[in-house]
Structure formats: C-alpha cells, structure tokens
Amino acid sequence: MSEFSIIEKYFEPLSKTGALDDDAAVLDVPQGQQLVVTSDTSNRGDHFVEELSPSDAARKCLRSNLSDLAAMGADPFVYQLNLALPKEIDEQWLAGFAGGLEADQKEFGILLSGGDTTAMSAGALSVSITALGLVPPGEAVPRGGAQPGDLVVVTGPLGDACLDRLRLPYPRTAIAPLIRRYAKASVDISDGLPADLGHICAVSGLAAQIEFAKIPFSKKVQEALRDGKTTPQDILTWGEDYELALAVAPEDFESFKAEAVKQGVEPVAIGDFTEGNQEVQVLDESGKPLSFQKTGWQHF
Ligand SMILES: [Mg+2]
The missing domain is CATH 3.90.650.10 (PurM-like C-terminal domain)
Structure with missing residues (x-):
C-alpha cells in the first residue's frame, strides 16, 4: 500500500472532512480559548507490551496524550499522528489501529487533524501523537502553583x-x-x-x-x-x-x-x-x- 492509499483508507475517516487533503491543517480555534499542546511517542518494545492488540496500542498512545491534556485542565480538541511503520505491518494491523483510534475519538471527543505516515526499511514501530486541547485564557493548570498547606x-x-x-x-x-x-x-x-x-x-x-x-x-x-x-x-x-x-x-x-x-x-x-x-x-x-x-x- 502507498502512503496515500493508507491515509485515504484508514485515516481520512478519522478526520474532519478534507482536513488531511492539504499540506498542513488549518484550525479554527474557538473564540476565547487558548491552545494547549502536548506530544508523546511510543516505540514498540519500550512502551508497548508486545501483546497489545493494534487497537489497544492506538488507544494507549492517544490516551497518554489525553492524560497530559487533562493534567493541564484542557478539553480535548484535535491531534496529529505520526507513524513510522516497519515492513511487517499489514492492512489487518492498520485496520485494528485505526479502529482503536475511532473508538477513543468518540469516547473522549477528539478528532484527527493530520500527521505523517512513513515506511521504514529497518527499525521498530513508532507512534507519535501531538494532541491539542483548549482552555479559557490563563486557566491552564501549571505544575508550579502549589503552596504550603495545600x-x-x-x-x-x-x-x-x-x-x-x-x-x-x-x-x-x-x-x-x-x-x-x-x-x-x-x-x-x-x-x-x-x-x-x-x-x-x-x-x-x-x-x-x-x-x-x-x-x-x-x-x-x-x-x-x-x-x-x-x-x-x-x-x-x-x-x-x-x-x-x-x-x-x-x-x-x-x-x-x-x-x-x-x-x-x-x-x-x-x-x-x-x-x-x-x-x-x-x-x-x-x-x-x-x-x-x-x-x-x-x-x-
Ligand atoms: Mg505527563
């Protein structure tokens, strides 16, 4: 499968119509909101237990980003997905992976806004997600705000x-x-x-x-x-x-x-x-x- 047919078949349905057609995503940020941005990469062997199904591997990657957004007090908005796929990844794997993303998009209210899919001749599967969330200006919760007695x-x-x-x-x-x-x-x-x-x-x-x-x-x-x-x-x-x-x-x-x-x-x-x-x-x-x-x- 080519990069473009993978995107069209498995990832286009996860995005807002047309969001993956261009060189970059154009996002309307709702008025009176700030963007909160976080990234997390999972490499097979380190963060994936090998037995994770493709669906659960997808959900685990998305969820670790959603957890960082929640920590900031941010509501989920959209995410970018970068996949580096080794040769042994087949269509069955891709279908399971996209299915897991679809289920969690519904569960947590987030949409795919773009990304990149590359094939690797050597190396392990790598999934990198950048998630964007929304907060009212100045309301993101930092790590540095604790006071004695809290x-x-x-x-x-x-x-x-x-x-x-x-x-x-x-x-x-x-x-x-x-x-x-x-x-x-x-x-x-x-x-x-x-x-x-x-x-x-x-x-x-x-x-x-x-x-x-x-x-x-x-x-x-x-x-x-x-x-x-x-x-x-x-x-x-x-x-x-x-x-x-x-x-x-x-x-x-x-x-x-x-x-x-x-x-x-x-x-x-x-x-x-x-x-x-x-x-x-x-x-x-x-x-x-x-x-x-x-x-x-x-x-x-
Ligand atoms: Mg964290």
Whole structure:
C-alpha cells in the first residue's frame, strides 16, 4: 500500500472532512480559548507490551496524550499522528489501529487533524501523537502553583498498571473543567507517584509528605501488597497509572470531591505540601519515611 492509499483508507475517516487533503491543517480555534499542546511517542518494545492488540496500542498512545491534556485542565480538541511503520505491518494491523483510534475519538471527543505516515526499511514501530486541547485564557493548570498547606490529592487508585501490564489507562478528561477550577498545581502520574509529584515539588519549590495508608488501591493491589507479591516501591514507581496528582487548597477539597464524584471520579487526599527541600516522602503507618531505591520509571 502507498502512503496515500493508507491515509485515504484508514485515516481520512478519522478526520474532519478534507482536513488531511492539504499540506498542513488549518484550525479554527474557538473564540476565547487558548491552545494547549502536548506530544508523546511510543516505540514498540519500550512502551508497548508486545501483546497489545493494534487497537489497544492506538488507544494507549492517544490516551497518554489525553492524560497530559487533562493534567493541564484542557478539553480535548484535535491531534496529529505520526507513524513510522516497519515492513511487517499489514492492512489487518492498520485496520485494528485505526479502529482503536475511532473508538477513543468518540469516547473522549477528539478528532484527527493530520500527521505523517512513513515506511521504514529497518527499525521498530513508532507512534507519535501531538494532541491539542483548549482552555479559557490563563486557566491552564501549571505544575508550579502549589503552596504550603495545600493537600496532595490523587484522582483514583494507583498500582494496577504495575500488576496488569496490559491495562489500558483511562485519562481524566471528564474532570478537566474541575481541574481548572480547583487544582492549583497538577501533573499526570505516568512515571510513578513519587517521581511525578516530585515535579510539582521541584517547580513549586516545596516538599510533600504523603501517607502510604491513605493512597487508594484496588482490592487486587491491596491483596498483592498483603500477600507480599508486590512491594510499596514497585507499586508506586512502576508508573503508567495515568491518574492525576494535584495540589488543592484544604477548604476547596470537599467541593472538588463532590463535583468529581458526579463525573465518576473519586479524588482522595493523601498528604500535604510543606515548605522544604523539594523532597517527596512516603510515610508508613508509624510516620517513618519508606525508603525507595528509585522514584519512578527511568527513560534513560
Ligand atoms: Mg505527563
């Protein structure tokens, strides 16, 4: 198949009519909105578990971008897709991949606006997505807005990705407007809670103390911890949770929680931001810091 027939058959249907016909996309940005732009690349072997179906591989790539938009408090708008395809990729794979994108476009309200498809004579499959989101001007939520006394809040249970490596993440797109309203700082948990919370601490110039016992875990994770099948370090530092870690003023937490629950998300306060040396401490039941050999997934 040629590049053009692949685009016409599999990707044109995912875009607004005609959006892929020209050399570049022309986008009407809704009045009174700012664009928020994020990119994420997944290479077969590193980020894909080999057994991921083409559909799930597509959804996982799109969802990791949607999670970054949600962290910024941005509503999904459009995305660009760059595919580098090795020889063994066939039409069946492409159909599955495009089908996964189509399902998630409907689920999360985003459209394809363009990209590039190239064939590789050597090398592994690489999928790169650049997603654009929208926020009212000045309302994007930074990493650097936390203040001493703010609560450390997570938007859902952590650690399931560590136990079940084929799990599809579920980005918190539904509560992006609430993130804008209530979160003073925000990050998505892609590399592991201590590492990602560490980004908020570094940019905000604060420390954070969290209580391990307050972190929400699914029943499966609780059992694995209890039976010694995993450790607090593994469960917190594997990454790919794609929940959000937030700084929320204590007086705002109950309102935030009440509104988030209506959207099917249950935020949990697990600790506090304090003055300090940009360190994240995870405290055990007796208040002693757990010591970890690493804080999160190492990319290099
Ligand atoms: Mg991120």
